[in-house]
Amino acid sequence: MTLDVRRLRVLRELARHGTIAAAARALHLTPPAVSQQLAALEREAGARLLDRNGRHVALTEAAHTLVAHTETILGQLEAAAADLAAMEGRYGGTLRIGAFPTAAATLVATGLRQLLTLVPAVRVQVDELEPEQSLARLRAGDLDLAVAHEYDLVPRRADPALHRVELRTEALHLALPPSHPLAAGTDLDLAELADERWIAPPDGLTCLDELQRLCAGAGFEPVLGSHAYTHPSVFALVAAGLGVALVPELALPSNLAGATIRPLHNPGARRRVFAAVRKGTARRPSIARALSALQAAGATTP
Numbered sequence: 562m563t564l565d566v567r568r569l570r571v572l573r574e575l576a577r578h579g580t581i582a583a584a585a586r587a588l589h590l591t592p593p594a595v596s597q598q599l600a601a602l603e604r605e606a607g608a609r610l611l612d613r614n615g616r617h618v619a620l621t622e623a624a625h626t627l628v629a630h631t632e633t634i635l636g637q638l639e640a641a642a643a644d645l646a647a648m649e650g651r652y653g654g655t656l657r658i659g660a661f662p663t664a665a666a667t668l669v670a671t672g673l674r675q676l677l678t679l680v681p682a683v684r685v686q687v688d689e690l691e692p693e694q695s696l697a698r699l700r701a702g703d704l705d706l707a708v709a710h711e712y713d714l715v716p717r718r719a720d721p722a723l724h725r726v727e728l729r730t731e732a733l734h735l736a737l738p739p740s741h742p743l744a745a746g747t748d749l750d751l752a753e754l755a756d757e758r759w760i761a762p763p764d765g766l767t768c769l770d771e772l773q774r775l776c777a778g779a780g781f782e783p784v785l786g787s788h789a790y791t792h793p794s795v796f797a798l799v800a801a802g803l804g805v806a807l808v809p810e811l812a813l814p815s816n817l818a819g820a821t822i823r824p825l826h827n828p829g830a831r832r833r834v835f836a837a838v839r840k841g842t843a844r845r846p847s848i849a850r851a852l853s854a855l856q857a858a859g860a861t862t863p
Contacts, residue, residue: 566638568602569631571595572610573722574701576620576628587701632721632840639841655684656847659695660708663792663811664834668728669708672858676851683847691766692717699723699837706851707837710809712771713829714778724843726836726852728859731810733771733830736799736820744821751779751827758786758804760795772807775827796820814863834859 574584575595585592603610610624620628660669665687673685690698692709699707700722708728711717735754737744743753755776761783762768776783786804789795792812799806800819809832813822836855842848 564605564627565602566634568598568605569627569634571598572602572620572624573628573631573635575599575618576624577720581618587697589701589703635722636840639839640844642842642845655686656706656851657704658685658687658706658708658851659690659698659704660687661691661695661710662689663809664708664710665689667811667814667862668834668855668858671862672851672854675857676854679854680847680850683850685851693765693767696720696723696837699839702839705838705842705845705848708834708855709837710767710832710834712767712833713831714774715767715770720837722840723837724840726838726843726856728834728836728855729862730831730833733775733825733832734808734810734813735823735825736796736806736808736817737823738799738802738805739819739821740802741805741821743823746823748824748826751775751825751830752781754805755779755781757784759783760787760789760798760804760806761785762790763788768807771829771832775807775829778829779827793818811862 571584571588571590574587575581578584578587581592581595581599585595588595590598599611606623606627608623609621610627612619612621658669658673669687673687676683677685688695688704690707692707692711695704695707696709696717698704700720709717735749743749759772761772772783787798789798792808793816795806795808795812796816797818797820798804800817807825808822811834836852838848838852843852
């Protein structure tokens with residue numbers, strides 16, 4: 562029996578995403594192409610891998626067994642390529658990095674400056690991407706490294722295909738208009754802001770999920786007045802008196818635009834920033850150096 566690694570990857574994505582359409586999006590394929598690959602894999606395996614019920618499919622026990630082996634197989638192939646590159650000291654090619662905006666402007670910029678000083682032969686390409694995008698593209702092979710985050714109250718599901726390196730844990734703060742009655746205080750409790758209007762990120766981002774869960778823990782539902790994607794916009798709207806906002810530490814070195822910052826001490830008010838690579842690739846010289854540089858930047862960035 563000979564199994565095509567590319568088809569095993571398709572089965573793995575179906576197991577993770579649950580539907581052929583979602584697996585197709587992750588792999589940049591059409592749903593019919595995914596179905597064809599899965600049918601071919603069934604023939605290669607000599608076993609039924611899918612239970613089909615109309616448009617719905619479910620993995621059989623044989624498929625789940627194959628997926629478990631697939632993670633090992635893909636990791637070993639990545640490790641083999643990394644070991645060969647390490648033996649030859651190869652830094653060639655482009656190191657593709659995806660990072661969320663505040664990390665791209667701070668940790669990544671600082672870390673890459675160090676990396677390129679030590680290893681000028683490395684070519685680096687950085688794309689600003691939210692964690693949901695960068696981690697999916699990393700898993701699909703479109704990126705080599707992702708810098709992402711998770712919150713205490715909004716953790717990310719562990720991914721057996723990825724290796725994670727912690728960069729920093731940071732506190733969350735409150736941004737208030739300078740004229741706000743609590744602006745001159747010290748540490749604030751979230752319950753004191755139950756009647757405020759909040760400036761928050763758009764729907765679908767974990768930053769908004771964290772705000773909503775923190776407020777629920779403090780006994781209220783936040784009233785969302787305005788939505789802003791970038792932190793400079795958030796600070797400007799706060800300074801103009803349109804509301805208050807929850808902001809992470811990495812955003813604070815940027816232009817506060819007149820907003821007042823106060824520490825927040827509530828359970829769950831922390832964010833963890835991490836780098837992720839596909840399992841087996843961390844020994845590639847360029848990736849190993851990049852991870853080391855990012856860890857140093859995470860330890861020294863204010």
